[in-house]
Ligand code: SF4
Ligand code: SF4
């Protein structure tokens with residue numbers, strides 16, 4: 104069992120191996136910490152911890168974790184996305200079916216809108232008086248998630264619109280938080296075909312988050328609506344296009360080795376790096392790990408590349424054996440000495456002088 108309980112009541116589970124910040128020394132992901140309205144989530148000495156007394160179980164931290172390292176016993180945003188799309192109700196509401204709309208992510212909202220036959224309405228009518236919405240932080244986060252999801256729906260040619268309800272409907276939606284949690288536990292225990300499918304995916308060796316697989320499946324279903332030119336000059340928070348400068352890349356391959364979702368991988372003969380935009384979660388680990396700063400984010404987004412996991416060759420090297428260390432390196436002409444040996448010669452020439460003096 105890789106996941107550990109974050110609270111005594113076992114409400115939240117945390118998979119340390121999936122958490123970017125716990126796994127990668129330079130990573131500074133703080134999405135869950137920033138989302139928590141109570142400041143209950145803290146990162147202390149390499150470990151994410153939750154103050155059970157401060158936590159109100161709003162679950163705002165769950166859905167937006169890029170790697171799905173955080174899980175709630177009472178609410179699974181992936182199960183919710185699939186189940187809600189099949190139901191006739193159109194309202195996503197903290198009084199009805201979610202602990203808080205912030206417990207979903209932009210990717211969940213897009214998936215829901217694409218799969219749903221009818222309209223999707225986010226109920227924000229309770230946010231202003233909600234204790235979770237401290238300094239209007241949560242309502243701002245939800246609005247920006249809806250805006251980003253809407254922008255994505257537009258660029259993929261969907262006519263779907265995520266509507267917002269800001270005034271309470273006349274009929275009472277009052278269920279109460281306690282009643283709601285009982286209801287959510289019931290939903291989480293429902294067994295149906297698609298739930299088994301998600302469990303199957305969870306248990307597999309799949310490195311990309313399940314919400315990404317669900318989003319790409321939803322996109323494939325409506326690929327005929329994609330614009331003719333699927334390469335667009337837009338950015339989304341949950342994915343990045345990457346590019347590598349072939350002149351400075353040393354082919355150390357660390358970016359591919361450390362990419363948590365295997366969005367970066369090696370060519371079979373180890374002469375280059377391949378990228379799959381559909382698997383990238385915009386974690387920046389590759390940027391942080393690349394010593395020469397050769398890998399960078401690119402301001403483009405390609406719907407077909409993203410939805411169908413198309414591979415893009417980022418760099419292909421002509422390798423030669425270094426005359427000094429005898430290791431293969433990307434050769435750009437001139438003497439056959441790798442960058443590391445050249446650097447050693449330039450910056451540590453005094454060692455050679457010293458060795459000669461000692462002779
Ligand atoms: S959002 Fe997820 S990956 Fe980021 S620090 Fe929190 S648990 Fe770790
Ligand atoms: S892009 Fe950077 S990390 Fe990746 S192989 Fe090239 S030098 Fe190494």
Ligand code: SF4
Pocket residue numbers: 343345361362363364365366367382383384385386387388389390
């Ligand atoms: S390609 Fe880079 S930014 Fe994208 S998931 Fe891999 S390491 Fe993270």
